[in-house]
Amino acid sequence: SSFYNIFINRTFSSTPGNRVVDYPKHGQLLIDETDLLDFKQSLPTLSTHIQLLKEKYFNKTNLYCQYPKLNIDSKDIWNHLRPVKQKQPACRKIQNWVYTDNGTFRLSQQAIQNHGPINCSYRAILRGKNDFSVLDGPLLSSVVDKTPLVSDFFHVHCRGRDGSVYSNIHSSIKFDADLHMRHILNPMVKSHLGYNVLMFGFDSVSRMTFMRLLPKTYSFLVFQLGAVVMKGRYSTWASSQIYAT
Structure with a gap:
């Protein structure tokens, strides 16, 4: 090992x-x-x-x-x-619309410039009863830039004014007052x-x-x-x- x-x-x-x-x-x-x-x-x-x-x-x-x-x-x-000698996968070189910063939800300014105002919904991914299960948290609608995160992992779905859609899973470290x-x-x-x-x-x-x-x-x-x-x-x-x- x-x-x-x-x-x-x-x-x-x-x-x-x-x-x-x-x-x-x-x-x-x-x-x-x-x-x-x-x-x-x-x-x-x-x-x-x-x-x-x-x-x-x-x-x-x-x-x-x-x-x-x-x-x-x-x-x-x-x-x-x-x-393994297979060719590298052809990944789409598209910048993420969403990123995290110091426990907060952030929207990329480049994405806003490209797609207009962006509306996002957010669903927390939570630990289940053990290491092999997860739970989906409640859906949070109209999540805006600099919103504090409620979980370390989350699934986000966004739509721009031009009709473009962004969906992804992100990770960070939420602020824990305790x-x-x-x-x-x-x-x-x-x-x-x-x-x-x-x-x-x-x-x-x-x-x-x-x-x-x-x-x-x-x-x-x-x-x-x-x-x-x-x-x-x-x-x-x-x-x-x-x-x-």
């Missing part, structure tokens, strides 16, 4: 063009330089919030398990891999870093296979979000086959 940790603040905004992560102001994200060397792809420009850790930073004499030197271009491995009050009543001690941790695990996919077959995803996780690659972890599957990370 492959595991990646991302340390971020809870607040972020999702604009029509991209997603902006609000990094902590008191420090930078640290990533292992060998994650770049192993990748061997065209390296993007690193975020200004990312600082590279040189190999000498790690005291390998205290490691119980020494990391093997693996070659991502090994012919012995590639002979057994069958990467959480803010809990933070006020129980403030974080000054010695804490104030990070939230997002952990991504990919079952039955080794770290090197992930880099070989999903290079764009790996590049985004490590070089843009500053993900920490969990190396040296082994997990045993039901068939007792071991996947190294």
